[in-house]
Amino acid sequence: MDRFQLWIEIALSALLLVTIFYSLYLGRALSVLRRDRGQLDALIASLQSSSAQAQSGIDHLRQTTELVGRALGKTVESGKSLKRDLAMLCDRSETLAQQLESLLPAGRAATAGVKASQRVEERPEETPFRSALRLKPDEVRTMKPGGSKSAAERELLRALRQKQG
Numbered sequence: 001m002d003r004f005q006l007w008i009e010i011a012l013s014a015l016l017l018v019t020i021f022y023s024l025y026l027g028r029a030l031s032v033l034r035r036d037r038g039q040l041d042a043l044i045a046s047l048q049s050s051s052a053q054a055q056s057g058i059d060h061l062r063q064t065t066e067l068v069g070r071a072l073g074k075t076v077e078s079g080k081s082l083k084r085d086l087a088m089l090c091d092r093s094e095t096l097a098q099q100l101e102s103l104l105p106a107g108r109a110a111t112a113g114v115k116a117s118q119r120v121e122e123r124p125e126e127t128p129f130r131s132a133l134r135l136k137p138d139e140v141r142t143m144k145p146g147g148s149k150s151a152a153e154r155e156l157l158r159a160l161r162q163k164q165g
């Protein structure tokens with residue numbers, strides 16, 4: 001039985017050595033997991049802070065979008081109002097142009113008898129309107145409406161002032 005005990009002790013010793021090496025291997029693996037767990041915890045904390053910043057950015061973007069949307073809505077409404085005003089002015093100007101076209105042949109017939117050397121003087125009420133057409137935008141803005149201007153001239157000047165700001 002001595003030999004049998006010796007083989008059992010040698011087998012147990014071999015198994016003990018295998019167990020020791022395996023426990024060392026598992027210890028190293030656990031230490032790597034513990035070390036990686038710290039990194040994983042740090043990564044999770046970083047992810048949480050990034051998500052909080054993203055949520056804050058989304059809220060800020062939403063508020064900015066609402067403000068810009070309101071401003072854009074006001075601009076659109078202003079544009080619609082200006083469009084209606086311009087359409088009305090165009091209609092009036094077309095009416096006036098048609099009236100002037102109907103008067104044009106009569107005016108030509110009346111001036112046909114005038115000598116070519118004589119200069120036709122402008123009427124005083126026409127001068128401010130014609131000069132307003134040659135003015136720069138800043139000059140139109142500062143111009144005061146005169147009492148001798150027609151209603152169409154005053155409306156045109158008012159529209160030009162509004163358009164210039």
